[in-house]
Amino acid sequence: MKWFIVVMLLLSGCVSPRVLERQGIITATGFDKKGKMYEGGSVMLSFKKMGSSMSEVIEATNKTSKGFRQDLEAQTSHDLGSGQIRVVVYGKELAEKDGIFGLTDTLQRDANIGSLVYLAVGEPSAKQVIKSKKHEDTPDIGTYLYRLIEKNLRSESLLAATLHEFIHSYYDVGKDAVLPCLSVRDDKPIIEKVALFRGDKFVGTVRLDESFYIKMLSSEYNTGLKNMTVSREDVAPLLIKKKGKKVNIVINEIKTKRKIKLISQKPTPHFRVTVNMQTEILEISDKTKPIMKDNVHILERAIEKQMKKEIDQLLVKLKRYETDPIGFGQIYDHSVRKLQLTDKQWLQLYKDARIDVDVNVSILRTGTID
Template identity: 25%
Template structure:
């Protein structure tokens, strides 16, 4: 009886194998890897989207492993992005693999129209990593993708070095992950901010020192290099920032190696709402146009406090006047109120009348000179 059961089970398993699908694995020589994705808008109403892919050519395919082209590019215009992705497969002789794609660049025109439409497809595609960085390309996403600095190596593009903190470390650079962009696009009380990636005319150099706020109402606000630095100081506790002071004939720069900013939203009854922000900074004087004395560190601290307080207040006021909130004040308000009904509506009515009370404490540890 046991022998009969075993034979029957063996026959059943053998027949079941017929219905199993084959493996979907493809050898590496049958794949081509997408290193970056660029999306622009065209002036053609029938085909409004322009998709550009930066594809890596395996170095082993080059003669002797050196020389030749490191990348190839595929560009297509289409009425929608889903079709463009599908049609692009017919333009290359290998399967396009998005597993190594870490950069998504959108043109400025995408933000002016609606970023949600584009991000909806990108988020839905299971082969695009949620930890990809997103940026805005100038003059276009295509131009940025086709820019190849001399330091760029085959199979590894240079753009991730600006955002990963493994390469460039700068207080002028804003980094935004795809998953974080999606969260801020859907969450009320905070607006997404993206880095602006500029390519020079020779298409041999990147410049990443500005940013752009993309709120839900498409009222995009561009931040200068200085404003981007102040934003990073408030949000990311920048350790590579500098503060430059020009007072009368004296000028000096303070290199900051520690910063911390925190704030509270105070809504006392029968009084105007106030955001009290306290900023602490530690650094040293790294440059000056005249001799600086250690005995005057309190004076230098006071000058840095005044300058930073003025810059922070101007930036916060700019956010308020343009009705944008990249720092997430509205999100903090919703999270710190006991009642849960209409808290965001309360904040939208309150935000235009909020007063900012900024306090800065600077501790300059050294003048950077030896007596």
């Protein structure tokens, strides 16, 4: 028996080795649309014996992403390895017209690629993002993009960016995916906006300060910083000077809890969203009277009012794009018995859905200065 197992293992042969330094390690890939073909580039890391290592971008055009891989293979002496892919960027045009599911699906099927790969939309094209030469102190653009997205996810200014989350939202009825949108400024990729999806198709973008609300409404929010502009009238009793129109307030250490309830289904779905927020004041642009226990509510109400306004605007915008990144559809699906909600049905309901937002802000501290 013992020998049988040993012989069996030996005869079953070995996996073909993929020795690290023989690999051309791809750290990022970008796809764009060029007529009916995919055009794209991959960032390949090659190790140098002396001095610092270099990365190089190789490009190809093909009908499928695996065919594209074969074209790339022809251009290098290394075996291309996709096991270290960190970021995949899709051009805006590609995402808008063809949808990206076909391309994400092959990533999902490749066992070498983890499901925590970050996806992003490149504006105006993925090629421009990938071919950027500015990547700070990182050795290649792939690592730079990876760290950029990771940092912004950690500081909670982005919602979700991993392949896993994208695929999950894609298959989930009543929730649409969002991805970071990389734009190029001075030849350097930065995150300015968040791309909204319906199914696997790109429909539009929202600014990062708007995506703050999406994040707040779709899950709990725990860190971060938010700049609010409130009208002067609302906080008038606190101010010393009476001139000007707006007051800027920066709130910090935001902790929110949200509750979304379906109140009625007919004639149109009616949701009530309650957000409880605890925060502290970091900065106020005007000189104020000392903020005490008995007048802090003025500030709280002003922030609540402004937030409610901004959320309402955002919801209108989302409805216009016909996308539901917050997941009202999911809540609808959970709350209504014996319902097999489909994406199409929900889209009809969503257009007319009434969403009341209620924000309760409590300011715990008004800053550590006395």
